[in-house]
Amino acid sequence: MEKILEVNDLHVSFDTFAGEVKAVRGVNFHLNKGETLAIVGESGSGKSVTSKAVMGLIPNPPGRIKQGEIKFGDRDLAQLPEKEMQKIRGSEISMIFQDPMTSLNPTMTIGKQIMEGLIKHQNMSNSEAKERAIELLKLVGIPNAEGRVTEYPHQFSGGMRQRVVIAIALACNPRVLIADEPTTALDVTIQAQILELLNDLQEKMGTSIIFITHDLGVVANIADRVAVMYAGKIVETGTVDEIFYNPQHPYTWGLLGSMPSLDSTDEELIAIPGSPPDLLDPPKGDAFAPRNPYAMQIDTEMEPPLFKVSDTHYAATWLLHEKAPKVEPPAAIKKRMQGMAPDEPIIGAKDGGKHV
Amino acid sequence: MSNQEKLLEIKNLKQHFKVGKGTVKAVDGLTFDIYKGETFGLVGESGCGKSTTGRTIIRLYNATDGEVIFNGEDVHGKKSAKELKKFNRKMQMIFQDPYASLNPRMTVSDIIAEGIDIHGLASSKQARMDKVHELLETVGLNKEHANRYPHEFSGGQRQRIGIARALAVDPEFIIADEPISALDVSIQAQVVNLMKKLQREKGLTYLFIAHDLSMVKYISDRIGVMYRGEIVELAESEELYRNPLHPYTQSLLSAIPLPDPEYERSRRRKIYDPEKHLTENGEKRVLREVTEGHWIACTEEEFNQLKVTV
Ligand SMILES: Nc1ncnc2c1ncn2[C@@H]1O[C@H](COP(=O)(O)OP(=O)(O)OP(=O)(O)O)[C@@H](O)[C@H]1O
Ligand SMILES: Nc1ncnc2c1ncn2[C@@H]1O[C@H](COP(=O)(O)OP(=O)(O)OP(=O)(O)O)[C@@H](O)[C@H]1O
Ligand code: SF4
Ligand SMILES: [Mg+2]
Ligand SMILES: [Mg+2]
Numbered sequence: 298m299e300k301i302l303e304v305n306d307l308h309v310s311f312d313t314f315a316g317e318v319k320a321v322r323g324v325n326f327h328l329n330k331g332e333t334l335a336i337v338g339e340s341g342s343g344k345s346v347t348s349k350a351v352m353g354l355i356p357n358p359p360g361r362i363k364q365g366e367i368k369f370g371d372r373d374l375a376q377l378p379e380k381e382m383q384k385i386r387g388s389e390i391s392m393i394f395q396d397p398m399t400s401l402n403p404t405m406t407i408g409k410q411i412m413e414g415l416i417k418h419q420n421m422s423n424s425e426a427k428e429r430a431i432e433l434l435k436l437v438g439i440p441n442a443e444g445r446v447t448e449y450p451h452q453f454s455g456g457m458r459q460r461v462v463i464a465i466a467l468a469c470n471p472r473v474l475i476a477d478e479p480t481t482a483l484d485v486t487i488q489a490q491i492l493e494l495l496n497d498l499q500e501k502m503g504t505s506i507i508f509i510t511h512d513l514g515v516v517a518n519i520a521d522r523v524a525v526m527y528a529g530k531i532v533e534t535g536t537v538d539e540i541f542y543n544p545q546h547p548y549t550w551g552l553l554g555s556m557p558s559l560d561s562t563d564e565e566l567i568a569i570p571g572s573p574p575d576l577l578d579p580p581k582g583d584a585f586a587p588r589n590p591y592a593m594q595i596d597t598e599m600e601p602p603l604f605k606v607s608d609t610h611y612a613a614t615w616l617l618h619e620k621a622p623k624v625e626p627p628a629a630i631k632k633r634m635q636g637m638a639p640d641e642p643i644i645g646a647k648d649g650g651k652h653v
Numbered sequence: 654m655s656n657q658e659k660l661l662e663i664k665n666l667k668q669h670f671k672v673g674k675g676t677v678k679a680v681d682g683l684t685f686d687i688y689k690g691e692t693f694g695l696v697g698e699s700g701c702g703k704s705t706t707g708r709t710i711i712r713l714y715n716a717t718d719g720e721v722i723f724n725g726e727d728v729h730g731k732k733s734a735k736e737l738k739k740f741n742r743k744m745q746m747i748f749q750d751p752y753a754s755l756n757p758r759m760t761v762s763d764i765i766a767e768g769i770d771i772h773g774l775a776s777s778k779q780a781r782m783d784k785v786h787e788l789l790e791t792v793g794l795n796k797e798h799a800n801r802y803p804h805e806f807s808g809g810q811r812q813r814i815g816i817a818r819a820l821a822v823d824p825e826f827i828i829a830d831e832p833i834s835a836l837d838v839s840i841q842a843q844v845v846n847l848m849k850k851l852q853r854e855k856g857l858t859y860l861f862i863a864h865d866l867s868m869v870k871y872i873s874d875r876i877g878v879m880y881r882g883e884i885v886e887l888a889e890s891e892e893l894y895r896n897p898l899h900p901y902t903q904s905l906l907s908a909i910p911l912p913d914p915e916y917e918r919s920r921r922r923k924i925y926d927p928e929k930h931l932t933e934n935g936e937k938r939v940l941r942e943v944t945e946g947h948w949i950a951c952t953e954e955e956f957n958q959l960k961v962t963v
């Protein structure tokens with residue numbers, strides 16, 4: 298498989314009054330051509346900072362890339378001057394930001410906002426750009442696109458605005474699309490439309506997607522591979538099936554355990570105790586150890602390396618060390634690993650057409 | 654279910670907003686009961702009127718029409734300030750945004766004790782402090798947190814502070830408007846577990862508003878599905894998920910992605926077309942009870958058909 302993006306040993310810090318916040322502490326991952334990689338993890342674990350680093354959008358000061366490379370083709374984006382980065386941003390790599398409602402300009406028509414990138418990056422004329430803008434609005438499923446290009450954001454509903462944001466991100470046919478929680482604020486129906494849209498576009502254009510979310514249902518729907526982040530590091534990575542059906546890291550177990558399965562109501566949700574570590578002063582050893590019921594002596598002393606589970610599956614936990622005691626995940630989580638969908642299919646259509 | 658004690662009766666509740674020259678019928682004729690000790694879930698798409706319902710029940714808005722009866726008394730009919738105050742104590746609200754809903758310039762203990770002060774529930778400074786400490790403990794925080802400010806806490810912790818504030822006045826009924834939407838999954842589980850525990854221990858009744866359907870199913874005893882200001886289906890949660898009858902409910906359920914890749918690969922979504930469904934014939938759909946406790950908005954004809962098929 299062709300790697301389109303490769304991040305090696307990335308460190309990003311913010312210098313604040315309280316000291317250096319080590320937001321990203323040695324992240325490694327790659328993105329294959331045409332695949333969707335989901336990045337999941339607790340709030341504050343460094344998902345957005347990682348993706349902003351790829352886009353060259355870490356505000357400096359206070360932020361800086363301390364170390365590491367971001368390989369895109371033969372270029373290292375971590376070293377690229379801002380001028381060069383501007384050419385890539387929005388044309389070869391695009392981003393949908395976490396806060397869609399604020400990423401549109403309220404005083405500019407929808408059409409103009411889509412045309413901006415086309416004129417800047419693709420040297421299109423005004424009329425060419427307008428035509429393409431209409432085409433894009435159609436692509437993202439906005440009805441009556443010809444009429445609506447001249448409207449303003451406030452005339453669109455939340456879901457439609459989010460589609461416009463996607464249209465802008467897709468305008469120049471980027472090779473990589475980074476979507477930072479693009480559906481978190483939306484309700485399920487609109488979320489479903491947007492996931493279908495992204496899947497569709499990927500099929501048509503072969504776009505590679507990094508999809509950041511903390512909704513594991515969305516991950517199961519959209520991802521080919523998953524990277525689980527904790528306290529500025531990737532602690533487990535694998536194919537979507539490996540992560541859901543054979544998770545190895547106790548934090549990944551914790552994530553699965555916090556989701557209710559639609560099947561039963563009696564079981565208690567297994568909340569991960571405690572709160573995330575202070576990134577001003579990350580703990581020695583494994584950062585998850587204080588919250589991990591399986592932590593061993595070594596965890597408070599030495600950080601675990603990534604252990605290989607399969608060619609595509611790695612996890613950073615001492616539990617995988619050959620000398621570690623054999624630990625089974627809790628029963629409730631083992632049950633979830635068998636699949637969380639209810640035994641009896643949910644009925645979508647009463648005509649007997651269960652949507653399974 | 655029907656012989657359970659009703660804590661809240663909502664009758665033909667309407668909330669219409671004047672916007673420019675027009676009116677937005679945010680809530681348009683809701684009728685349902687909430688039983689003592691249960692969790693009633695309210696779901697539906699963005700803008701269907703869930704928050705407005707909650708806010709009207711607790712009287713943040715005056716209702717355009719209809720009644721809210723709490724423990725046999727009409728909430729909206731109440732006049733005297735004293736009576737209002739008494740009622741305010743019994744009903745509390747937890748808000749969606751744990752960041753915006755706490756005053757950043759107040760310490761945690763002052764935030765939590767605000768209700769205690771208003772209602773004069775503490776006889777001395779010491780009693781007030783004890784109560785605050787007890788509440789902090791109840792929600793899984795500790796005494797040391799009392800003198801800190803909201804910005805020093807994570808989202809999940811702030812939501813706990815919001816819950817402690819609501820509990821401070823010993824309410825019977827809590828309206829939780831998307832209390833976990835802004836939190837990530839692991840923290841959501843902490844807050845949901847806490848709410849369930851408090852319900853068991855204090856016999857609280859909840860109105861739980863959310864758009865995360867799997868969490869709503871998990872926490873609710875009964876669920877009402879709202880669409881464009883009206884309830885279109887209402888049933889016990891297990892029944893609603895096993896046997897959704899309204900096409901809008903079916904579309905909502907079929908749209909939930911579940912954390913199970915294999916299932917996701919084969920899931921098909923059912924799409925609801927209101928233009929088609931609602932204009933099939935001109936008759937207004939009203940809530941009718943198809944099987945015991947399972948209500949659906951339908952026409953007379955649809956009702957007769959459903960009774961045969963169910
Ligand atoms: N401008 C900044 N100054 C100081 N610290 C920052 C800044 N931006 C991010 N951080 C810190 O970096 C860490 C990682 O933040 P990031 O936004 O990447 O989290 P995230 O995983 O995207 O979380 P969420 O799910 O809440 O979006 C956090 O501890 C955050 O406080
Ligand atoms: N104070 C107000 N003035 C005018 N219109 C309002 C007001 N509050 C709500 N509305 C309108 O009433 C309708 C219902 O809004 P409401 O906030 O109750 O929806 P909701 O179901 O809570 O949605 P969400 O899931 O997005 O929170 C919307 O069309 C909204 O724009
Ligand atoms: S390395 Fe240790 S603390 Fe970390 S996840 Fe594994 S067992 Fe837990
Ligand atoms: Mg983020
Ligand atoms: Mg709302």
